[in-house]
Amino acid sequence: MAHLALSIARGWARMPVALRIAVIYLVARLITTAFFLVAASLSTAFSRFGADAGLVDFVLGWDAQWYWLVAESGYPSELPLTDSGQVAENPWAFMPVFAYAAKTIGFVVGSWGGGALVLSFVAGYLACLALHRLLRERIGASAALWAVVFFAAGPLAAMFQVGYAETLFLLLLFLALDATVRRRYAWLYLLIPVMAFTRPGILAFALFLGLHGLVRWFRRRDEPLAGREIAHIVALGALATATGFAWQVIAGIVTGDPGAYLATELAWRRHWIAGGVEGFVPFEGWVQASQFWFAQWGLMSWAGPVVLALLVAGAGAVLLFSPQVRAIGTDLRLWSASYLLYLLAVFFPQSSTFRLLLPLSPLWGAVAVPRSRRWRIGILVLCLVGQWLWIYPMYALGNTFWQVP
Template identity: 35%
Template sequence: MTGPALTAAGPEGHHPVAEVGELAGTRPARPWWDPRAWSWWVQVLAVYALARGATALLLLQAAAHQGATPWAGEHPSYAETTGLFWDAGWYHRIADEGYPSELPVDAGGYVQQSAWAFFPLYPMLVRGLMAFTTLSWEVVAPTTSLLLGAGAVLLIHRAVVAGAPRAVRAWPGLPLATVVLVSVFPTSPVLQVAYTESLALLLVAAALLLLVRRHYVATAGVLLLLGLTRAVALPMAVVVGVHALARWRAWRRGDEPLPARDVVTVGGLGVVAVVSGFLWPAICGWVTGVPQGYLRTQEAWRGVREVTPFGGWDYVLHFWFRDDAWWVLAAAVAFVVALLVVPAAWRLGPELHAWPAAYVLYLAAAIEPGSSLARFLVLAFPFGAITAGVVRRPPAARWAWFVGVVLLMLVLQAVWVWRFWRLTSGWPP
């Protein structure tokens, strides 16, 4: 039975759910109620369902204590809470009305907030599903996000298996552990509300998986979709460059060939990533007749009307932390750098290691730091693999560490839902 067991392991060379050293046939079959007997995708979906169920309870608790808001009356229903609050209202408007042909401006000529700050793929997808099902936005949009999130965690599992073979060989449970940490992340409630995170996470995981597997044309298609979903395609160009460097180094060592066709295709993929990063701003400028219309619209949400690289970190941090602002910034930078240089990070493949580094640097340069920053970090899912793999042995210490992290994230998630998703201070989630 050894031969079939190894064949079933797939091209990654190991069984994704088997324990270290366990081969099929060496132990009695596990009973059906033992999760280790389930297929990898059943385990992933079970984890995701449990996490989203726990989040649903938190959202219902917050809704029971929610007063009247611009989106709903007191004590909104679950559908209203997940389908209408905060930016969900903008996506709802886009699905119903589309985008204005002109940018709204105030009496001083400053561009005002408008739908152009929000990317079109998610609301247009929901609009199509609404037409097909004849159901309301409040039902279709959160359900679409929930299902997209399920697809995302499946792809995350596969991306870790394919993109971190050395780490998975050391701990075959790492892909599922990564899914657990992503599913319980403090801001993971956005995976079941009418936001774009679920779709963006699915596309990011798909792009990394396809890139690792060297399906370059398919990766290009995914990156173009990502460019119409969230402003996160540009750091993917860095990941493509790291992938190209890794392939060149393998060729120089004599480990594998590097056909000219692949050189051209990978170079073209890098161009596609850059183009995708500027696609929506270009469309906004073309439709409205204002070449920098997207940037001007983004400025309407900022405390200072100027979008400059790394702008905002000084006055925002000073607002929140006063004289301790720079100490807080130094601690945050040190924490992120530590995550990227610990041994668990280097055990990832180059693509999975490069993505969170490039993405976090891009966030620091492109956004004004605020309460939404924690939500954006959901897309940096390889951090979950790094965190889960920090402690490797002994197994008891590894599991104690992992359970502790999960409990901490659940507590922080409850705080996030109560403090930010529930409208109290006015700071957006």
């Protein structure tokens, strides 16, 4: 038995990294599929998916329906209104790249849903490869591989198998971060526009590029900063900023309403705020949500912003001082801080919050740094438990306002 285990270990070590990651990814996808099958068997008539739910229903559920609608009907030139005259939920909240890429693949596999599944699945595997490449020179090949394990089997692993734009965005993001870390800025001229029209978040990347440029400037004696690199960083920051606002401009031109995109996004927020929402105010969403949730939990609503401030301070301290987080490098820490600040500025936290944290996945590298096997196995177990605790309410139940992935 010991000889067999040793042979397996040696065979595993000799396998190409891409093949090892493929094995990890496929095993993780089988586990997620098993969770989905159990969730489908537990689905009832009270669920969004009904008593006879199947895997296809889950692939096409929730936001995937909006992406399908974009692929089939495009974007409305006239914003739909509620009975009270406010802008209703509509496709302008969903970027076009994933929708139309899935439609293109769908011509080959036979349906948009099939195209969306293939796109998410393949992009997820490529994202695992990109994450390993991004981390291996900072934390070592072994820890980077464990980070891939946590990423592929994490609590939000269902995103690898449903019609959401998350995995495609993560692939593009990891490639963009890797290009920045390696100072191969030219690749970003291709990646940034595609990222910008795949999923919201490119403005966080613009902030990251600004911080990256400042750090490189202050460290120019240790790491020479050529004039052409300065030009690239400035130009790319401007490109990321321009494309970050481009979708709002496009929505305004098509609909004739300059505030079309923000009004569309706020249409979802109105479900959570008594009395509705008059307009978008940066950072207001988290304050409102902290008060809302504390009231829902029977706690003093004024304590919500206090706890929020403590959480923000705690996250900042971890990014600054944790040796495990410092191990992944300055650029990945800057990205994490930039994205967290972006979420604080624009997002209203609700049941989709955990999904919105997926762009912080490079931090799995910090989790994988401790070399204790017991630690890593324990984290993997927690990932799988978390995955089920996310799939069950979102797909098996899916019958209340807080069960939206």
